[in-house]
């Protein structure tokens with residue numbers, strides 16, 4: 001028997017001026033999710049069931065960028081994606097391009113459990129959702145006023161919102177150009193950047209699991225696929241650890257970030273936090289992303305190289321923490 005552990009995230013890259021009330025709301029949701037995960041793990045629910053349960057909870061709440069509250073495409077629609085992986089047999093499932101599925105993570109789980117494949121996308125994924133009888137909603141259900149506002153601003157700037165590139169000095173760093181009047185983070189606007197969600201857990205049998213779910217980037221092209229549904233990039237679990245990433249998908253894909261954490265543990269013999277630090281430093285462009293991880297021996301770890309990351313951790317030894325900033 002090993003100790004169980006759980007980590008949850010609500011995205012990397014946070015507006016440094018995010019109003020306190022908004023910060024508190026996010027922390028409360030993360031705390032509620034952690035408590036849910038803790039009681040499930042204490043009752044011997046398996047890690048794979050725990051990560052699905054928690055990500056469903058985050059998808060259902062519109063605070064973060066997944067399920068209801070997802071970022072919008074250039075056409076003002078949602079195209080959600082998610083993935084899930086179980087260390088047991090290195091089984092995995094992923095979905096992209098969902099427009100009606102209430103809980104994308106559960107469809108990813110069904111791809112893993114009930115289909116001969118590991119990844120279904122767009123109309124094929126929607127057909128599979130109908131076959132499986134999962135709960136579905138009109139696209140409008142997923143769209144929030146905050147996100148419509150964000151999309152408008154992004155389109156006025158003719159920019160995809162890399163909301164985690166927080167301008168700490170000038171606007172250059174958020175890709176909008178130094179002279180841009182647009183200030184996405186902090187700003188004179190009442191719309192806040194939504195963030196991707198993820199959960200990793202190890203149960204007392206030492207089984208690791210990871211799940212990630214997102215609407216992707218605001219004003220993304222129709223058909224764009226990010227890191228979150230890509231096993232090895234945004235999500236990974238094996239018999240050494242479970243990892244979920246968040247940030248600029250294109251950078252995470254280039255770095256195969258989630259798998260790299262497992263690889264340096266396996267091949268370099270690094271401990272969990274050391275492996276996370278190594279990967280963030282050596283495999284990720286500066287300012288782009290973050291990740292959470294658990295090891296099979298019940299440790300939790302986190303790393304990010306952008307401003308802030310919504311995150312929470314708990315382990316069997318009584319440790320529990322919810323944080324946003326460094």
Ligand code: ASP
Nearest residue numbers: 196216226246247248249
């Ligand atoms: N990684 C996500 C994507 O690129 C976005 C995020 O984590 O906020 O789709």
